[in-house]
Amino acid sequence: MIHHKTTTRSLSFSSFNCYNQESRMVRTPCCRAEGLKKGAWTQEEDHKLITYIQRHGEGGWRTLPDKAGLKRCGKSCRLRWANYLRPDIKRGEFSQEEEDSIIKLHAIHGNKWSAIARRLPGRTDNEIKNHWNTHIKKRLVKKGIDPLTHKSLNGKSSDHQDDDDQKSNKNNALGSLSARFLNRVATGFGKRISHSVLSDIIRSGGTFTSHTTPTTSASECEKSSSSSSTPNSSNLLIDQVSMVLDATSLSSSTFSSDTPDPLMYDHIFDDLEDMTAFSSRFLNDVVSHDDEDFFMLDESCLENTSYMRELTMILQEDKVETAGFDDSYVTPISEVDVSFKGIDNYFG
DNA sequence: AAATCGCCCAACCGCAGGACA
DNA sequence: ATGTCCTGCGGTTGGGCGATT
Numbered sequence: 001m002i003h004h005k006t007t008t009r010s011l012s013f014s015s016f017n018c019y020n021q022e023s024r025m026v027r028t029p030c031c032r033a034e035g036l037k038k039g040a041w042t043q044e045e046d047h048k049l050i051t052y053i054q055r056h057g058e059g060g061w062r063t064l065p066d067k068a069g070l071k072r073c074g075k076s077c078r079l080r081w082a083n084y085l086r087p088d089i090k091r092g093e094f095s096q097e098e099e100d101s102i103i104k105l106h107a108i109h110g111n112k113w114s115a116i117a118r119r120l121p122g123r124t125d126n127e128i129k130n131h132w133n134t135h136i137k138k139r140l141v142k143k144g145i146d147p148l149t150h151k152s153l154n155g156k157s158s159d160h161q162d163d164d165d166q167k168s169n170k171n172n173a174l175g176s177l178s179a180r181f182l183n184r185v186a187t188g189f190g191k192r193i194s195h196s197v198l199s200d201i202i203r204s205g206g207t208f209t210s211h212t213t214p215t216t217s218a219s220e221c222e223k224s225s226s227s228s229s230t231p232n233s234s235n236l237l238i239d240q241v242s243m244v245l246d247a248t249s250l251s252s253s254t255f256s257s258d259t260p261d262p263l264m265y266d267h268i269f270d271d272l273e274d275m276t277a278f279s280s281r282f283l284n285d286v287v288s289h290d291d292e293d294f295f296m297l298d299e300s301c302l303e304n305t306s307y308m309r310e311l312t313m314i315l316q317e318d319k320v321e322t323a324g325f326d327d328s329y330v331t332p333i334s335e336v337d338v339s340f341k342g343i344d345n346y347f348g
Numbered sequence: 349a350a351a352t353c354g355c356c357c358a359a360c361c362g363c364a365g366g367a368c369a
Numbered sequence: 370a371t372g373t374c375c376t377g378c379g380g381t382t383g384g385g386c387g388a389t390t
Contacts, residue, residue: 039359040384062375078376079359114378129379130357 083126090122107150
C-alpha cells in the first residue's frame with residue numbers, strides 16, 4: 001500500500017543556491033523555484049510519473065516534469081521514482097538475512113548506502129540508510145557493538161568475544177596471510193576479467209568510466225573507494241589493470257563488435273569494487289601502522305575474514321592457474337603495492 | 349480526551365564529479 | 370580549458386502517527 005503524506009513542508013529556498021546570485025549566476029538554476037511543488041506526492045502525480053516513464057523510459061529528468069505535466073523539479077521526480085515507484089522495489093520488513101547482509105556490507109563499505117543497496121536486490125539506498133539509522137544501529141549499540149567501527153564498545157572485537165585467546169592466534173595467522181592475500185586478489189581479479197570481457201569494456205568506451213549499466217559503474221567504484229584515507233591506493237587495482245592493458249596492446253580496434261553482456265559487467269564491477277575497497281583498507285592499515293611484519297590490525301583482520309574467504313573462493317576457481325602461485329611466500333607490502341605481480345603474471 | 353513525546357521514513361538539501369558543448 | 374548540465378550520493382529534515390502521560 002502506498003503511503004502518501006498529506007502535508008507539504010514549508011518551502012526553503014536555500015536549495016536553490018545553485019542559482020548563485022553572488023557570483024552573478026554562474027549557472028542556470030537546477031530547477032525553478034516558482035510554482036514547483038514540494039513535499040509528499042499525490043497518487044495523481046505518481047500516476048503521471050509512472051505513465052511517462054513507462055512510455056519514454058528513465059532519464060532526462062530535467063525536462064521530464066514539463067513533458068509529464070508535473071509541477072515538480074526533475075530531482076524530485078527522479079527521487080520519487082528511484083526510491084518508491086520503481087517496479088522492482090521490494091517493500092516491507094527487512095528479513096533477518098537482509099539485516100545480516102547489511103551489517104556485513106556496512107563493515108566493508110561503511111556508509112556507502114548505494115554500494116550496500118546494489119547487493120540487496122529490491123532495496124534502495126534510502127531504505128537501507130533509514131533502516132540502519134532507525135533499527136540496526138540501535139540494535140548493535142544494545143549488543144555493545146559500535147555501529148561505526150563494528151568493534152565492541154568495550155574495546156574488544158565484536159566477533160567471538162568469548163574466545164579471545166583463539167582469536168589472538170588466528171589474528172596473527174590472518175595478518176600474515178594478508179599480504180599474500182592481496183596478491184591473490186590481484187591474481188583473481190585478473191582471472192575474473194577475461195580478455196574477451198576486457199575487450200567489451202574497451203570497446204564500450206575504452207575506459208572503465210564509460211560503463212553505464214544501471215548498477216555499479218567503475219566511476220562510482222572509484223568515487224566510493226576514494227573516501228579512504230589512502231585515496232591513491234584505492235585505485236591501484238584499476239590503475240594496474242589499465243597499465244597492463246596498455247602494455248599488452250589491447251585496443252578497441254583489436255576486437256569484434258559483439259554486444260557486451262550487461263550481467264557480466266555487473267559481476268565484474270561488483271568484484272572490482274569490493275576488491276578495490278579491500279585492497280584500499282588493507283594498504284591503509286598496513287601502511288599507516290607501519291608494522292614491520294606487515295600485519296593488519298587484529299580487528300581489521302577479523303572484519304575481513306569472511307570477505308577474504310569469499311574472495312579466496314573466487315581465486316580457487318581455477319586451480320591450474322592458482323597452482324603456479326607460491327602460497328608459502330608472504331609478499332612484502334612494498335612489492336605488492338608497487339608491482340601487483342599477480343596481475344602481471346596473468347596478463348603478461 | 350487532549351497534550352506531549354519519540355520514532356519512522358519519505359523527501360529534501362547540498363555537494364561532487366562525469367559528460368558535453 | 371572552461372562553464373554548464375545532469376545525475377548520483379550521503380546527510381538531514383520534518384510531518385505523520387502510535388504510544389504514553
